[in-house]
Amino acid sequence: NAGVTQTPKFQVLKTGQSMTLQCAQDMNHNSMYWYRQDPGMGLRLIYYSASEGTTDKGEVPNGYNVSRLNKREFSLRLESAAPSQTSVYFCASSPAGSNTGELFFGEGSRLTVL
């Protein structure tokens, strides 16, 4: 199994451009998350999704939109990128509803906004 797959792994944008980060998991997990991590810092929660069709804001949702199109996929969209959104973005999934609650992370998408 691939686990949690993020694409692209690297992206450079100009200020004002838009893009979508894709995340897919093949573990049949109910919950999915998007985090960002700035250099030398911890992770900050952007959005999360308890189940297909539902999304909720995290700590830093401004400037982002998300879509949980189906159980496997949870995408993060930047409509008008800003230099402050330069970061590493991590997607995670969790088997909420089981008795573990463990988060499984992807390897990250490194975004630079010039």
Place this chain on the structure above:
Amino acid sequence: SQQGEEDPQALSIQEGENATMNCSYKTSINNLQWYRQNSGRGLVHLILIRSNEREKHSGRLRVMLDTSKKSSSLLITASRAADTASYFCAPAKSYSSASKIIFGSGTRLSIRP
């Protein structure tokens, strides 16, 4: 939401020594998890301790939980160079539905040869 705050922010020890990291949180929890992040990689789950447990072991890892003090500690015994990483705690309200799991800034552990 639940947020864990790790302490210290950075820790440097000699290989073979034990490393202890602490986590504090503010709300009641159902369970608390510890994660490791190697440089530039995604987080990896290490261990989960439930609120009705006081101590849990996994290999060289030992986790303690004190719900009365809203704190947890992670002990890594006989440290190795490969333990160099950042460590994060994640207190969770529930695992029956999606918890708004928020991480702190982590503890950066360096193991000196």
